[in-house]
Amino acid sequence: MVKVTVDMDVCQNHGQCVFAAPDIFRIDEDGRLAYVASPDAALRDDAEDAADVCPLQAIRVEG
Amino acid sequence: MAGAGIAVVGASLGGLRAAEQLRAAGWRGTITLFGDEPHLPYNRPPLSKEVLAGEAPASGTQLRRRPSVEDVEWRLGTAVATADLTARTLTLADGRVHPYEGLVAATGVRPRRLPLPGGPPRHVVRTLEDSAALAAELVAGARVLVIGSGFIGCEVAATARTAGCEVTVVAPESEPMVLAIGEDLARALRHRHEARGVRFRMGHLATALTPRGAVLDDGTELDADVLVEAVGSLPNTEWLAATPGLDLTDGILCDAHLRIGGLPHAVAVGDVARFPNPRYGPLPRRVEHWSVPGDTARHAARTLLAALTDTSRDPAPCAPLPSFWSDQFTLRLQSFGQPALADRAELLSGDPESADGDLLYGYYLGERLIGVAALGGPAAAAAAARHRAELMTLPEPVV
Ligand SMILES: Cc1cc2nc3c(=O)[nH]c(=O)nc-3n(C[C@H](O)[C@H](O)[C@H](O)COP(=O)(O)OP(=O)(O)OC[C@H]3O[C@@H](n4cnc5c(N)ncnc54)[C@H](O)[C@@H]3O)c2cc1C
Numbered sequence: 001m002v003k004v005t006v007d008m009d010v011c012q013n014h015g016q017c018v019f020a021a022p023d024i025f026r027i028d029e030d031g032r033l034a035y036v037a038s039p040d041a042a043l044r045d046d047a048e049d050a051a052d053v054c055p056l057q058a059i060r061v062e063g
Numbered sequence: 064m065a066g067a068g069i070a071v072v073g074a075s076l077g078g079l080r081a082a083e084q085l086r087a088a089g090w091r092g093t094i095t096l097f098g099d100e101p102h103l104p105y106n107r108p109p110l111s112k113e114v115l116a117g118e119a120p121a122s123g124t125q126l127r128r129r130p131s132v133e134d135v136e137w138r139l140g141t142a143v144a145t146a147d148l149t150a151r152t153l154t155l156a157d158g159r160v161h162p163y164e165g166l167v168a169a170t171g172v173r174p175r176r177l178p179l180p181g182g183p184p185r186h187v188v189r190t191l192e193d194s195a196a197l198a199a200e201l202v203a204g205a206r207v208l209v210i211g212s213g214f215i216g217c218e219v220a221a222t223a224r225t226a227g228c229e230v231t232v233v234a235p236e237s238e239p240m241v242l243a244i245g246e247d248l249a250r251a252l253r254h255r256h257e258a259r260g261v262r263f264r265m266g267h268l269a270t271a272l273t274p275r276g277a278v279l280d281d282g283t284e285l286d287a288d289v290l291v292e293a294v295g296s297l298p299n300t301e302w303l304a305a306t307p308g309l310d311l312t313d314g315i316l317c318d319a320h321l322r323i324g325g326l327p328h329a330v331a332v333g334d335v336a337r338f339p340n341p342r343y344g345p346l347p348r349r350v351e352h353w354s355v356p357g358d359t360a361r362h363a364a365r366t367l368l369a370a371l372t373d374t375s376r377d378p379a380p381c382a383p384l385p386s387f388w389s390d391q392f393t394l395r396l397q398s399f400g401q402p403a404l405a406d407r408a409e410l411l412s413g414d415p416e417s418a419d420g421d422l423l424y425g426y427y428l429g430e431r432l433i434g435v436a437a438l439g440g441p442a443a444a445a446a447a448a449r450h451r452a453e454l455m456t457l458p459e460p461v462v
Contacts, residue, residue, distance in 0.1 A: 013441045
């Protein structure tokens with residue numbers, strides 16, 4: 001399993017992670033970021049891609 | 064040469080992503096990253112925003128590094144002086160020679176300077192050190208003159224104004240950022256800056272600098288304690304000049320697979336790369352947006368590995384969707400596609416006369432939507448993002 005954490009104090013809702021990894025990240029109805037904290041291991045590359053494209057570098061991927 | 068590994072020149076966003084993508088594509092050999100700055104790769108956008116405002120510590124700007132690059136060799140504080148792309152060697156500033164099998168050029172750009180002598184204390188914003196030096200001068204009441212109204216000029220103006228400085232922007236164009244977002248949205252952007260106290264002298268050039276400020280082409284003298292030069296950039300390509308046959312007129316000319324001058328073992332990524340993007344025709348262009356180093360690194364890494372391992376490469380050309388954002392005051396400007404290449408802009412939503420509401424413009428080339436740009440809050444940016452799928456559609460035929 002992969003562990004994903006987003007520093008919500010840093011996140012500024014750019015939404016780039018949603019394009020990179022739509023199975024992990026989405027923007028909810030209030031325009032705020034929601035995400036799966038323990039996505040399937042098969043989504044590791046997507047999670048890494050999402051962390052790469054975050055302009056605030058707010059996403060961490062572990063495990 | 065076998066075993067010499069891959070050399071990456073430039074240890075910033077593009078260089079780091081290239082190393083990570085080489086690993087992701089299966090390269091297990093040596094990777095050496097040369098960077099003339101003393102720092103590990105850090106993020107530049109906050110340098111004109113949070114870091115300049117003193118809201119974020121410089122230490123918070125380090126770029127995340129994938130675990131896969133833990134074993135790369137970092138040669139920081141080490142400028143590459145020249146490269147011989149035929150012999151496949153680099154010569155470092157200290158004279159040492161470094162052979163390589165494959166090369167990634169990721170040397171970015173540096174600020175262009177005004178061709179005028181003198182003036183009050185002068186600043187540019189490209190590095191951590193630049194940002195710290197300017198931040199120290201942005202005290203309330205300081206008169207800040209920003210020359211240039213591109214995105215760094217506008218961001219610095221907003222940050223300085225927020226810090227309580229008296230800010231004036233001078234630039235020859237009709238409106239700030241007009242080249243990137245077109246006349247209408249640029250005018251709205253200026254109005255919002257003016258509503259927050261930034262003054263503009265658009266349509267003017269500084270023709271002389273004095274210790275007290277600047278003289279404009281209409282004879283006006285502007286008093287300033289601090290001068291910020293934000294007049295564009297120059298690609299860092301001098302280290303390649305010794306290799307004959309390369310086109311370095313504006314960055315490094317690459318083919319559709321990011322190969323330098325058609326050479327099999329050398330690729331370029333990020334701000335320094337000039338390449339054709341089939342989304343927008345055959346003309347090669349350089350794009351100085353944060354998203355481009357990542358996109359080009361992925362493609363360039365595969366191109367280079369195919370050459371080094373004698374396998375066939377992905378036949379599709381590199382075709383990233385350009386996107387940029389800019390934060391000015393509490394406004395976010397968000398763009399997808401290439402508004403600059405449009406022949407017509409259309410207001411898609413919002414009221415351009417309002418001082419604060421969200422604005423969304425579509426940019427068309429003929430009938431085709433080739434860009435969108437939004438100004439306002441998160442909802443405006445989200446509205447722009449909804450056009451992304453349409454902008455991703457490649458035109459026919461693909462070259
Ligand atoms: C202040 C600022 C704010 C920005 N804000 C935004 C924004 O809001 N949105 C957006 O989309 N984009 C923004 N950008 C643009 C974005 O940061 C760049 O597109 C990105 O940094 C390009 O990455 P790069 O790796 O190609 O080049 P660079 O980041 O320029 O890195 C190149 C590196 O190579 C080094 N180098 C050069 N020559 C040599 C040599 N001979 N030997 C060794 N090393 C060498 C350089 O010193 C540098 O460290 C901003 C840029 C700046 C400067």
